């Protein structure tokens with residue numbers, strides 16, 4: 001039996017986030033996509049919403065919009081988000097909860113701050129990652145995995161200086177409950193300070209590159225231009241679905 005060796009790797013580069021508006025006009029910090037986004041294969045997008053303290057009426061979300069060909073992973077760190085979709089799913093995400101949505105052949109969904117939250121002051125903070133699907137899974141039936149914070153495995157080093165929430169993959173002997181279509185690691189580490197600094201939070205996200213052609217347009221990510229045109233036609237003609245109140 002061969003024991004895998006762990007070889008430390010050097011940092012290939014550091015990338016700054018760009019501030020951009022999403023959905024109905026809420027500000028996010030976005031490290032990618034950029035023109036050279038393919039270097040992040042199999043990931044398509046990373047957004048950090050907030051942390052921001054909102055006044056009543058300021059919270060905006062992403063009303064009804066489609067997705068096809070990839071997965072959206074929403075991780076709520078502060079505030080509450082409501083979601084609804086064309087397949088009849090609906091739910092509320094609280095701090096620490098993760099929703100791993102495999103859009104596959106397509107859903108139309110809405111992602112909004114919870115209605116009560118929009119009427120009161122509140123702190124909103126969330127992370128959204130888009131994970132590309134391999135060609136064989138792009139038109140799979142949509143599915144959801146909603147993992148409440150209490151069901152996300154947590155592990156700690158013996159000296160308790162490092163805590164990790166295992167959202168996908170494995171770390172410090174703990175294994176995630178979420179199933180991914182291709183091997184993905186998504187870990188939220190909290191490092192305790194050595195002196196008087198606040199604890200440091202970091203996300204470690206890793207995956208095996210798909211090495212397949214990517215053609216993307218807005219909320220669609222497929223392998224060919226013809227498939228993107230098909231996705232747009234399917235959405236415009238109502239074949240991806242719609243949300244009923």
Ligand code: FE
Nearest residue numbers: 062067072111
């Ligand atoms: Fe969405």
